[in-house]
Amino acid sequence: xxxxxDRQNNPWPLLERLSKNEITDLVQAYxxxxxSMKHIYWSMLVFMVLVLGYNLFLGGNGHGYAEAREIQNxxxxxxxxxxxxxxxxxxxxxxxxxxxxxxxxKTAAKHHLDKEAVRKEFHGFVKxxxxxxxxx
Numbered sequence: 001x002x003x004x005x006d007r008q009n010n011p012w013p014l015l016e017r018l019s020k021n022e023i024t025d026l027v028q029a030y031x032x033x034x035x036s037m038k039h040i041y042w043s044m045l046v047f048m049v050l051v052l053g054y055n056l057f058l059g060g061n062g063h064g065y066a067e068a069r070e071i072q073n074x075x076x077x078x079x080x081x082x083x084x085x086x087x088x089x090x091x092x093x094x095x096x097x098x099x100x101x102x103x104x105x106k107t108a109a110k111h112h113l114d115k116e117a118v119r120k121e122f123h124g125f126v127k128x129x130x131x132x133x134x135x136x
Contacts, residue, residue, distance in 0.1 A: 011128075014113055014121045022107050026122065027130070029103055033096040034132030040093065043086045050082065101135055 010016060015023060058071050101119065108118035119135060127134040 012121050012125050014118050015125055017111055017113065018107060026103055026107065029100045030126050031130065033093065033100050034130065036093045036096055037133055039089050043089060047082065
């Protein structure tokens with residue numbers, strides 16, 4: 001019962017053991033990672049618009065064989081370039097996520113705390129206070 005009472009009064013007891021500067025640094029790194037996630041959402045929207053635009057304006061119209069081939073090749077090139085850019089952005093975001101997770105782990109090790117427990121608590125903290133994808 002005492003543990004439940006403590007949990008209600010302080011939902012993040014492990015984070016309370018960290019200094020304010022350490023938490024601020026972790027939150028800043030998380031905010032940078034979370035703000036990068038919007039690039040993924042915009043990329044998915046642009047991809048859908050590209051495909052929809054192709055299907056509406058070019059795909060259904062009657063074109064000669066050579067012209068249709070040229071349109072398909074151009075569209076395929078645009079999609080390949082777009083997907084390569086998407087992969088670069090995704091790799092960057094994954095790298096940021098890994099960096100934040102490592103920093104949380106280093107901070108937990110510095111204070112002799114369980115890394116996984118601190119990571120889960122930090123995930124809950126940022127999801128509850130800042131929103132975003134959290135650290136899974």
